[in-house]
Amino acid sequence: MSEVGALLREDLRGRTAYGAPQLQVPVALNTNESSYAVPQSVVDAIVAEVSAVAPSLNRYPDREFTMLREQLAGYLTRTTGVEFDIDQVWAGNGSNEVLSHLVQTFGGPGRTALGFTPSYSMHPIIAQGAGMAWVDGLRRGALESGAFDIDLDEAVRQAHEHDPSLVFLCSPNNPTGTALPLEIVTAVYDAAPNAVVVVDEAYAEFARPGTPSAVTLLQGRERLVVTRTMSKAFAFAGVRLGYLAAAGDLTELLRLVRLPYHLSSVTQAVARAALSHADTMLEMVEAIKTERDRMVEQTRSLGFMPVASDANFVLIGGFADAQQTWQALLDQGVLVRDVGIPHHLRITAGTPAETDEVLAALADLAPGHRQQASEETP
Ligand SMILES: *Cc1c(COP(=O)(O)O)cnc(C)c1O
Numbered sequence: 200m201s202e203v204g205a206l207l208r209e210d211l212r213g214r215t216a217y218g219a220p221q222l223q224v225p226v227a228l229n230t231n232e233s234s235y236a237v238p239q240s241v242v243d244a245i246v247a248e249v250s251a252v253a254p255s256l257n258r259y260p261d262r263e264f265t266m267l268r269e270q271l272a273g274y275l276t277r278t279t280g281v282e283f284d285i286d287q288v289w290a291g292n293g294s295n296e297v298l299s300h301l302v303q304t305f306g307g308p309g310r311t312a313l314g315f316t317p318s319y320s321m322h323p324i325i326a327q328g329a330g331m332a333w334v335d336g337l338r339r340g341a342l343e344s345g346a347f348d349i350d351l352d353e354a355v356r357q358a359h360e361h362d363p364s365l366v367f368l369c370s371p372n373n374p375t376g377t378a379l380p381l382e383i384v385t386a387v388y389d390a391a392p393n394a395v396v397v398v399d400e401a402y403a404e405f406a407r408p409g410t411p412s413a414v415t416l417l418q419g420r421e422r423l424v425v426t427r428t429m430s431k432a433f434a435f436a437g438v439r440l441g442y443l444a445a446a447g448d449l450t451e452l453l454r455l456v457r458l459p460y461h462l463s464s465v466t467q468a469v470a471r472a473a474l475s476h477a478d479t480m481l482e483m484v485e486a487i488k489t490e491r492d493r494m495v496e497q498t499r500s501l502g503f504m505p506v507a508s509d510a511n512f513v514l515i516g517g518f519a520d521a522q523q524t525w526q527a528l529l530d531q532g533v534l535v536r537d538v539g540i541p542h543h544l545r546i547t548a549g550t551p552a553e554t555d556e557v558l559a560a561l562a563d564l565a566p567g568h569r570q571q572a573s574e575e576t577p
Pocket residue numbers: 231292293294295296319369373399401427428429430431436439440441
């Protein structure tokens with residue numbers, strides 16, 4: 200062990216870091232980014248906003264990011280029909296930072312976080328990084344039907360059993376893609392009376408019509424939090440801007456742990472410019488959903504087993520050996536994600552041309568890479 204290795208916190212020993220490969224490939228469909236560049240009209244607005252703040256970069260940014268919160272509250276109000284004021288909105292450098300603020304404020308050593316696996320791999324990493332105990336709650340459907348749905352009674356039972364300080368729900372869920380019925384959110388909220396319940400809605404804008412957002416549940420539930428991000432639907436992963444909606448009493452407490460001036464003047468300016476052009480930024484969402492649905496239909500015709508998706512990706516089952524198919528696709532210049540679920544790969548919905556490429560590659564591979572009926576998990 201190296202000299203510093205010996206100094207590492209005991210509870211971090213043996214851990215591996217988050218590490219989705221960042222490879223230069225013709226078709227990158229592994230981290231659920233948008234394949235579409237930021238539109239030129241928004242690029243121009245960004246450049247103008249940054250240029251306006253550049254002379255004042257000798258000063259610290261607005262610590263309260265007031266104008267940005269106003270715009271985020273406006274965006275949420277406009278798109279969800281639920282009225283938000285700026286005290287109910289908080290933001291950070293990616294929703295990962297916002298999640299980390301929640302964990303630092305309501306979690307920490309001696310406390311337990313509960314999530315339902317498979318879900319977003321950063322939830323346990325952030326919780327454990329802050330010294331929390333992590334409980335891998337089970338999605339009963341994952342074991343029985345391959346549908347990955349959370350079973351309401353089972354979720355309630357696990358919430359009672361573990362009495363967590365934090366519960367992570369993810370809807371639409373990454374990596375499985377399906378949105379959560381709101382009854383599960385309210386049931387888990389009621390079953391975990393000492394918990395802040397976080398609904399990670401990173402993919403909300405991609406949900407199929409009629410899928411309700413958990414923001415409609417916030418009124419009267421002071422322990423409920425809904426996190427969102429500009430990384431996915433806004434095609435803005437490089438900016439690092441995530442946010443949350445919750446009761447004003449809750450967001451107030453997050454100021455205890457955030458680093459002062461955590462959102463730079465440049466980040467605030469860039470995010471404001473994009474939010475002023477939200478409609479343009481979101482223009483490609485429908486096109487991406489079309490490609491997602493095409494990927495579901497076509498991979499099913501190829502004999503694979505795609506999971507119903509409300510996100511900008513599809514989890515596809517039915518591979519004999521997911522790792523082998525992952526490599527074979529990479530050999531053809533297509534990078535997808537092996538999320539560690541046996542026989543499954545997750546593929547981001549990109550442009551029509553990218554969908555064509557990935558489908559052609561899968562059609563090519565299907566005969567040798569399809570799971571045989573006898574190998575299917577019962
Ligand atoms: C991509 C993703 C995020 C986004 O994180 P950022 O830090 O905002 O880029 C959050 N939650 C889930 C479930 C995701 O898949």
